[in-house]
Amino acid sequence: MSESPVALITGGGSGIGAAVARQLLGAGHRVVVTGRGEERLRDFAEELGRPEGLLTIQGNAAEYDHVRGAVETALKEFGRLDTVIANAGFGTHDTVAEGDPAGWTEMVLTNVLGPALLIRASIDALKETRGRIVLVGSVAGFIHGPGNIYGATKWAVTGLAENTRRQVTEFGVGVTLVAPGRVETPFWDSYGSLPPGHLLTADQLADSIVWAIRQPEGVDVNTVVVRPIGQPV
DSSP, X not given: OTTSOEEEXXXXXXXXXXXXXXXXXXXXXXXXXXXXXXXXXXXXXXHTTOOTTEEEEEOOTTOHHHHHHHHHHHHHHXXXXXXXXXXXXXXXXXXXXXXXXXXXXHHHIIIIIHHHHHHHHHHHHHHHHTOEEEEEOOGXXXXXXXXXXXXXXXXXXXXXXXXXXXXXXXXXXXXEEEEEOSEESGGGGGGSSOOSSOOEEHHHHHHHHHHHHTOOTTOOOOEEEEOOTTOOO
């Protein structure tokens, strides 16, 4: 167990992050999950039977002290760090011309600053293991939508992934951007309903993330776009 890989997932108490955590635990990884909601993290751990290889940490992905503390705790408890997954994020589901700016600051900080903070906090540990950075972006980071501010944050994540890859590849660290289309997750809770048409499940998207993580040594899968069949854009 002490030699098994260690992954840290932000926003991992539900949805995509929780699905990835379950799959990695099942594959023998040790997993650190962070999130803002203490009750949600506690329920997630209870659901899995509080396995020895799972550590949950309450914290804000957009606060550097919280992110750095999570990395330090992972290293202290498990002795290494092989993968970080920047999954925390949300959308305000409004537009630049008609939306409410009150929610934009938190969205930008979580969606854009959060992944950058995770990279900065973890890079030294990832150099040691020649590990991997996974950024969860979105199809909205490739396709323009009218007034879509959430999409603009995901365009930033798309750029951050390649900018990071170009720096850290010389350290032996891989970078993967996973850009999902519509996924049935709590992301849509603030929207009021699920979008029409077929949606991916969180487990289906987790399959792609775990596949990228488990590539052979020396292989760097950089961009994975995953849509449900029937989503045209």
